[in-house]
Amino acid sequence: MKxxxxxxxxxxxxxxxxxxxxILLSNVVNSQIDIHALYGGVVPEIAARSHIEVVNPVxxxxxxxxxxxxxxxxxxxxxxxxxxxxSLLVGTLAARTLAVLKNKPLYPIHHxxxxxxxxxxxxxxxxxxxxxxxxxxxxxxxxxxxxxxxYELLGQTQDDAVGxxxxxxxxxxxxxxxxxxxxxxxxxxxxxxxxxLPKAKLSGKYxxxxxxxxxxxxxxxxxxxxxxxxxxxxxxxxxxxxxxxANFAASFQRTAIETLxxxxxxxxxxxxxxxxxxxxxxxxxxxxxxxLSDRLPIQIDYAPxxxxxxxxxxxxxxxxxxxxxxPPINPNDLEVIPSLSMTKTAWSKS
Ligand code: KG4
Ligand code: ZN
Numbered sequence: 453m454k455x456x457x458x459x460x461x462x463x464x465x466x467x468x469x470x471x472x473x474x475i476l477l478s479n480v481v482n483s484q485i486d487i488h489a490l491y492g493g494v495v496p497e498i499a500a501r502s503h504i505e506v507v508n509p510v511x512x513x514x515x516x517x518x519x520x521x522x523x524x525x526x527x528x529x530x531x532x533x534x535x536x537x538x539s540l541l542v543g544t545l546a547a548r549t550l551a552v553l554k555n556k557p558l559y560p561i562h563h564x565x566x567x568x569x570x571x572x573x574x575x576x577x578x579x580x581x582x583x584x585x586x587x588x589x590x591x592x593x594x595x596x597x598x599x600x601x602x603y604e605l606l607g608q609t610q611d612d613a614v615g616x617x618x619x620x621x622x623x624x625x626x627x628x629x630x631x632x633x634x635x636x637x638x639x640x641x642x643x644x645x646x647x648x649l650p651k652a653k654l655s656g657k658y659x660x661x662x663x664x665x666x667x668x669x670x671x672x673x674x675x676x677x678x679x680x681x682x683x684x685x686x687x688x689x690x691x692x693x694x695x696x697x698a699n700f701a702a703s704f705q706r707t708a709i710e711t712l713x714x715x716x717x718x719x720x721x722x723x724x725x726x727x728x729x730x731x732x733x734x735x736x737x738x739x740x741x742x743x744l745s746d747r748l749p750i751q752i753d754y755a756p757x758x759x760x761x762x763x764x765x766x767x768x769x770x771x772x773x774x775x776x777x778x779p780p781i782n783p784n785d786l787e788v789i790p791s792l793s794m795t796k797t798a799w800s801k802s
Contacts (some may be wrong), residue, residue: 453471453472453527453772454469454518454525455525455528455559455768456468456469456511456514456525456527456528456529457529457530457561457767457768457769457774458511458517458530458543458546458548458767459543459566459764460540460546461531461535461536461540462499462535462539462590463483463484463485463487463488463499463502463539464481464482464761464762464764465484465503465506465507465543466504466510466762466763466764466767466769467510467514468514468697468767469486469515469765469768469796470765470768472571473569473769473773474573474769474770477517477518477519477688477762479514479641479758479764479765480510480513480520480764481758481762482506483581484498484502487502487627489629492623493629494536495538496537497538497716498541499539500536500538500539500541500542501526503538503539503542503543504542507542507543507546511546514764515685517553518572522554522556522621524619525554526556526557526705527556527559527771527772527775528550528551528556528558528771529558529559529561529768529772529774529775530544530546530547530548530558530559530560531544531565531566532560532561532786532787532789533562533788533791533792533797534564534590534790535563535788536657536790537788540562540572541730541788544788546725547783547786548783551783557775559564559771560596560597560798561767561774561782562784563767564565564588564590564593564771564793564794566767567586567731567735568584568586568595568597569769569770570759570760570769570775571733572755572769574755575753578727578729579596580597580598580726581725581726582725582728583596583719583720583723583725583727583737584603584729584731585712585716585728585729585744586729586730586742587613587614587731587732587733587734587735588613588615588731589613589615589619589664589732590616591613591615591732592615592662592712593660594607594658594716594719594727596719596723599775600774600776600777601774601778601800602789602800603771603794604795605793606658606723607656607658607659608659609659609662610656610660611661611663612663612666613633613662614660614708614712615660616662617704617710618630618705619631619632620664620666621700621701621704622634622635622671624627624666624669624670624690625638625669625673625692625701627697627699627701631701632737633736634701635701635704636701636705636738636739638701638737639705639706640698641694642695642701642702642703642777643703644706645700646700646703646704647669649703649704650664650668650707651714652664652665652708652711658715658718658719659715660712663705664722664787664794665728666703670685673692676696676700677692677696685792690788705739706739708741710743712740713740713743713744714746716744716747716748728748728754730744730752732760732762733760735754736757736760737757742753774799777799778799780795
């Protein structure tokens, strides 16, 4: 079964064809990062307009790259939640229209759940029960999957997502958007023990919190350059030299990663899963991969970097497994949901 996956929930317009939820036939991603970098973050209205401009060419390119025509496509899968409403609308309207015109079954896909499915394209597919650490710009959660569509949310962030913390700390220390890759790069030159930063203590055994860590970095930067909290934060980066910047990047990154790894290790020992996967944009972080592999007594297979950030392949892959268990949706009934926990999707039991 060949599924066309369409993704447009944030600032990437993406389409991909995946066969039987295992074989990647094409993967086209049009990133708007350059446009939004000018503003230091995603501007929703600009994102939606940019999706409109490229959604058709991106879909056509996915078919061309896979060497397929519409006759070869068995189904369409599209992100319907969560995300920016204007962005979601463009992808879902394209998918709904094509489902009617080309007479293909249509499957609605939850973006965060789909991130986990990038790992099913690895050479070795994950086995259930599978512990998933989902870490993106909008989510930080630990989920135990017992089977496809059968999972339990063990814990989640109580405030900022970890990717959001990377983006905000990058801004504080004067590194470009998106913050994750620029902090990871700067950290290579820095000393992760240069600044002692706090790890949040929470009542939920598998919960996270990153807002305090971000504020701790801000206070440490102010102390380091000798100003108080009344000093305008957008002028702070100009007072840091490159060594200080790299040390802050490395210290923040180390603390954020240790928080994620400590909690994942706790869940691993409590639930003894057969596989562990990481998913979402922050899963591209090499230091996170290294420290997690060191800590857990299990071999972890990591998805390629380009399948960790937003893409259509993860949507097509989950679309395949979803289609094995669920009927397609009537294209006229598909509505976008900007905010929706993955435990509230149509096929989840929790
Ligand atoms: O999954 P994603 O592409 O979009 C969302 O669904 O949120 O994740 C984007 C997030 C951003 O916060 C970005 O800074 C972060 O992933 N990110 C990284 C790295 N690459 C992307 N964070 C840490 N290290 C990286 N190498
Ligand atoms: Zn994402």
